[in-house]
Amino acid sequence: MPEVVVSIGPQHPALKEPVNFKVIADGEKIVRLELDLSYNHRGIEKAAEQRNFIRVLPLLERVCGICSHSHATVFSKGIEEIMGLSIPPRAQYIRTIIAELERMHSHLLWLGVAAHVIGFNTLFMWTWRDREAVQDTLEEMSGNRVHYGMNEIGGVRRDLTPAQVEAALARLPVLEERIKKYVEMVNSEETMLIRFRDVGKMSREEALKYGAVGPTARASGVDYDVRRDDPYLAYAEVPWNVITDTHGDVYGRTRVRVGELWESTQIVRYCLENLPAGPIRVDAPKTAPKGEILSRYEAPRGELAHFIRTNGTDKVERVDIRTPTLANWTSVAVCLVNQNIADIPVIVAAIDPCLSCTSRLTVVNRVDKVGR
Amino acid sequence: MAVPDTGMSRRLVNWARAKSPWITVYNSGACNACDIEIIACLMPRFDVERFGILVKGSPRHADILIVTGHVTLKQASRLRRVWEQMPEPKYVIAMGACGAAGGVFHGLYHMMACVDCVVPVDVYVAGCPPRPDEIINAVVTCLNLMAEDAAHGGKEWRRKKPATGADTEGKSCTVIP
Numbered sequence A: 001m002p003e004v005v006v007s008i009g010p011q012h013p014a015l016k017e018p019v020n021f022k023v024i025a026d027g028e029k030i031v032r033l034e035l036d037l038s039y040n041h042r043g044i045e046k047a048a049e050q051r052n053f054i055r056v057l058p059l060l061e062r063v064c065g066i067c068s069h070s071h072a073t074v075f076s077k078g079i080e081e082i083m084g085l086s087i088p089p090r091a092q093y094i095r096t097i098i099a100e101l102e103r104m105h106s107h108l109l110w111l112g113v114a115a116h117v118i119g120f121n122t123l124f125m126w127t128w129r130d131r132e133a134v135q136d137t138l139e140e141m142s143g144n145r146v147h148y149g150m151n152e153i154g155g156v157r158r159d160l161t162p163a164q165v166e167a168a169l170a171r172l173p174v175l176e177e178r179i180k181k182y183v184e185m186v187n188s189e190e191t192m193l194i195r196f197r198d199v200g201k202m203s204r205e206e207a208l209k210y211g212a213v214g215p216t217a218r219a220s221g222v223d224y225d226v227r228r229d230d231p232y233l234a235y236a237e238v239p240w241n242v243i244t245d246t247h248g249d250v251y252g253r254t255r256v257r258v259g260e261l262w263e264s265t266q267i268v269r270y271c272l273e274n275l276p277a278g279p280i281r282v283d284a285p286k287t288a289p290k291g292e293i294l295s296r297y298e299a300p301r302g303e304l305a306h307f308i309r310t311n312g313t314d315k316v317e318r319v320d321i322r323t324p325t326l327a328n329w330t331s332v333a334v335c336l337v338n339q340n341i342a343d344i345p346v347i348v349a350a351i352d353p354c355l356s357c358t359s360r361l362t363v364v365n366r367v368d369k370v371g372r
Numbered sequence B: 001m002a003v004p005d006t007g008m009s010r011r012l013v014n015w016a017r018a019k020s021p022w023i024t025v026y027n028s029g030a031c032n033a034c035d036i037e038i039i040a041c042l043m044p045r046f047d048v049e050r051f052g053i054l055v056k057g058s059p060r061h062a063d064i065l066i067v068t069g070h071v072t073l074k075q076a077s078r079l080r081r082v083w084e085q086m087p088e089p090k091y092v093i094a095m096g097a098c099g100a101a102g103g104v105f106h107g108l109y110h111m112m113a114c115v116d117c118v119v120p121v122d123v124y125v126a127g128c129p130p131r132p133d134e135i136i137n138a139v140v141t142c143l144n145l146m147a148e149d150a151a152h153g154g155k156e157w158r159r160k161k162p163a164t165g166a167d168t169e170g171k172s173c174t175v176i177p
């Protein structure tokens, strides 16, 4: 049978974000996948070079609306290291709490979207309802539901009051109970098992070869998590486990994510209960000395890296952002080969793609090649 | 054009439209947060479906287009095409600081000057991102606008006329081809 090119996007009912797939299919089977990711390219890296350290943080938060704290934290962490600042422990703990709450809201969101693409809308509604509890906590702590604006170079901008800590602790048991339910559902619910098992399989070798990161890699048995292997913030002091799985399919990725949800609740609980006293920030100098650094961070979707080069002024000379989704796209293209066309949404959703982060990057590379 | 307020069937169409607006969301360069908040509107806590508001994937079914984010150069012609596919009368809501003036992305090299240069915007929502309740409020505002337009027989009545002798040539917006 001749091969057919199916073009999907950038505006398509099945897509939440603008991306263009060209699926080359032979009957129902996928032969190859071509991607165009650059629709949302905004030019943030260039803009970051023109703004000083105070103004650049809100910009970097808006790289992505889901992992906004990740981008701001990884950047301030890098700059603080170049400046040689040591951040007070209370600030580290507050950053960790926000980071883990962000992971919870992101994974709950993902679980809902994954359930939605297989037509299991009940779970979609449930997870998003529970996600509102996380959003409430975040709003209480930071004043905003999505872009928290908690970071600044040298610490955090807002302290947690005892009342906030108490309110957050009061919400945790409900969440824990719900998450336990999800863990149970993922392993027993027939609808999910049928659509997730043996779909989009990727072996450990392939995951390593194509550079997959985060839950996608951990579901294929790659035991790697920046939080443990290169500890930052308060992760070295908090007891927690890296979740891995050996299934390597969408089912495995779901198991890893619900496992991480549980770990996140425990990290948040530990941090809230053991919040050290003291200041929440140190005074940072306006300028950073000349230097280069690769700052790494485990975002909800995987390892996020910022390469930062400073030149002794109050602005960066270059910041290069490698988002986890970009690292994972190659693995999707590999997973999709020989699968059914109907499984595209599930497999694509399984890496939890975030196009806003990724598109920005792709075109910058292209521009680099052409001229700069 | 809006269905003029004559005859039973026309009145029925106008009434039905105001009672159950269908919405399509287009991400034209947003940071995702605005999109997430729109989806949060559909969820049990805010549940816009109880107001008859339905989010549709296809612009051909939609009455209201919500544009999230500033418009990137690459998206401009696509956004225009999506807007052109919508049946009349169509309304556009621009979300957030980005939709209004670019927000943090104002003036970046891959950005259009404004959403309004690409598609005519009827309602702006403030916030970065706007809260779900603000989004619902924007849709309700848009519905009121629809009712007023239907009473006036079209959108023309609220279009600002340039003052006589005003220079309409030197506009700073670049209108896309």
Ligand code: SF4
Binding pocket: A062, A065, B029, B030, B031, B032, B033, B034, B068, B069, B070, B095, B096, B097, B098, B099, B103, B104, B127, B128, B129, B130
């Ligand atoms: S208005 Fe704010 S939240 Fe919305 S897309 Fe723009 S930067 Fe993101």
